[in-house]
Amino acid sequence: MKRLLLIAGAALLQACVSSTVDQMVYNAPVEGVGEGTVVILGRRQNSDYETEPDFVECIGDYIHGKDRSIRVIDELDFVNALYPWFEPRTAPLYPEDVERLLEHEVVAQRMRELKTEYMVWVDGSTETTDSAGSMTCGIGPGGAGCFGFGTWSDDSEYEAVIWDFTDRAEVGRVATSASGQSYMPAVVVPIPIIAPVQGTACDGLGEQLLQFFSAKY
Amino acid sequence: MSRSTISARCSILCLLLALLAACGPNEVRVQGDFPPPLMDALPLRLGVWYPEEFRTHEIFDEAKSRSESDWLVNTGAAQVDMWDTLLQGMFINLVHLKQAPVAGKPIAGVDAVLIPHVDELQYAIPQQTHVKVYEIWMRYRFDLLDGQGASVAGWTMPAYGKTPTAFLRSDEEAVNLAAVMALRDAGANFVMTFPRIPEVGVLLGMPESRPEPGAAPPRPAAAGDPLLEELEPIDDGIIEDVENVPVETGGEVTP
Numbered sequence: 362m363k364r365l366l367l368i369a370g371a372a373l374l375q376a377c378v379s380s381t382v383d384q385m386v387y388n389a390p391v392e393g394v395g396e397g398t399v400v401i402l403g404r405r406q407n408s409d410y411e412t413e414p415d416f417v418e419c420i421g422d423y424i425h426g427k428d429r430s431i432r433v434i435d436e437l438d439f440v441n442a443l444y445p446w447f448e449p450r451t452a453p454l455y456p457e458d459v460e461r462l463l464e465h466e467v468v469a470q471r472m473r474e475l476k477t478e479y480m481v482w483v484d485g486s487t488e489t490t491d492s493a494g495s496m497t498c499g500i501g502p503g504g505a506g507c508f509g510f511g512t513w514s515d516d517s518e519y520e521a522v523i524w525d526f527t528d529r530a531e532v533g534r535v536a537t538s539a540s541g542q543s544y545m546p547a548v549v550v551p552i553p554i555i556a557p558v559q560g561t562a563c564d565g566l567g568e569q570l571l572q573f574f575s576a577k578y
Numbered sequence: 579m580s581r582s583t584i585s586a587r588c589s590i591l592c593l594l595l596a597l598l599a600a601c602g603p604n605e606v607r608v609q610g611d612f613p614p615p616l617m618d619a620l621p622l623r624l625g626v627w628y629p630e631e632f633r634t635h636e637i638f639d640e641a642k643s644r645s646e647s648d649w650l651v652n653t654g655a656a657q658v659d660m661w662d663t664l665l666q667g668m669f670i671n672l673v674h675l676k677q678a679p680v681a682g683k684p685i686a687g688v689d690a691v692l693i694p695h696v697d698e699l700q701y702a703i704p705q706q707t708h709v710k711v712y713e714i715w716m717r718y719r720f721d722l723l724d725g726q727g728a729s730v731a732g733w734t735m736p737a738y739g740k741t742p743t744a745f746l747r748s749d750e751e752a753v754n755l756a757a758v759m760a761l762r763d764a765g766a767n768f769v770m771t772f773p774r775i776p777e778v779g780v781l782l783g784m785p786e787s788r789p790e791p792g793a794a795p796p797r798p799a800a801a802g803d804p805l806l807e808e809l810e811p812i813d814d815g816i817i818e819d820v821e822n823v824p825v826e827t828g829g830e831v832t833p
Contacts, residue, residue, distance in 0.1 A: 441613040445766035
């Protein structure tokens with residue numbers, strides 16, 4: 362009973378998030394990746410933001426969590442295995458660039474070893490906007506405490522571009538946007554009521570990507 | 579002296595030490611893992627000399643206001659680590675010189691000698707830029723000598739690395755990660771641009787620069803690698819394309 366109350370309490374302390382997901386399919390997938398692997402990479406070419414590595418990892422975990430048969434290669438392992446051809450300066454921007462990359466026999470050989478079937482490029486970030494409020498914390502001989510109220514909103518915008526390695530072509534795009542308002546009232550103890558904006562965007566992208574990679578979806 | 583008195587004194591001492599530590603600069607000794615390059619080795623026996631200021635490279639940035647902190651960023655060990663890993667994979671043979679090359683004095687067993695320098699390093703943290711990324715920018719200067727100790731080429735090369743802010747990641751960790759990204763970018767930039775330098779192309783075509791027996795077979799024309807020619811560096815407005823930097827040739831190199 363206490364556990365149920367705890368879970369209910371934790372659920373109530375989550376603020377609301379609104380999310381939209383758009384999908385464009387150029388080549389409808391017919392079956393899962395089979396023995397092949399999927400790699401999810403973040404685009405890092407923009408100067409004013411950077412796709413968070415944690416977000417890229419979150420999508421991979423979501424896909425693998427929903428369908429254990431899908432092997433998702435860790436982003437860092439992949440770029441290390443193919444260094445320096447997937448660094449921000451050298452990463453292929455279009456599927457045709459991969460074709461040229463594979464002309465290099467050592468690169469083609471490494472790709473065969475990794476059995477890469479699909480490559481997903483994730484571009485975007487989560488920004489905190491419109492923060493307001495104030496909070497004061499103090500400490501004294503009798504104890505410590507905070508008083509005040511803070512609020513902020515988070516906005517996530519991400520796009521995933523899916524390349525099919527077998528056909529060397531872009532097979533689809535998935536875009537997601539999510540936003541939510543978080544609150545932090547404090548009466549002695551601060552109570553964070555966080556909107557899981559990035560997590561919602563991760564789940565939205567992951568769910569759509571599963572339709573490309575999983576035979577179950 | 580009672581146990582409670584000792585305990586109280588220890589607590590005060592720890593508090594004072596903590597306060598003193600807070601007055602010190604933010605110090606980053608850059609550490610990271612650098613993968614070897616995935617490429618066919620260029621047919622060149624390269625000697626490398628890391629000058630003292632390169633091996634121990636660090637910058638100290640004094641705080642400009644009370645709200646800022648001093649920063650000490652040491653990249654020396656990481657520089658040597660990265661360049662050793664890169665050059666070992668990039669050339670058929672890498673030789674570490676035990677002393678600085680002297681202009682005009684032949685160096686046995688090598689076709690060329692590379693001397694890297696870090697001319698400049700700048701960093702930016704979100705408190706300064708109000709952008710959610712930590713950035714490191716570096717400018718390298720390279721001197722290339724031939725096996726006879728004569729200057730072959732000299733050029734500069736930029737490198738850039740950034741990392742986003744992350745929950746529970748300290749400024750020091752983020753700057754370290756940005757520096758590692760900048761070093762990786764330096765390696766990528768060097769792999770892309772080195773064979774394009776005209777003097778290097780001439781050097782790669784020299785009969786003396788053929789691989790040693792048992793070494794990995796070189797490609798017929800390493801400088802004409804389709805991969806290196808066709809993949810264009812990304813112009814993001816921050817990273818300066820090395821092709822736009824005039825290549826300085828000739829002149830004496832003073833080690």
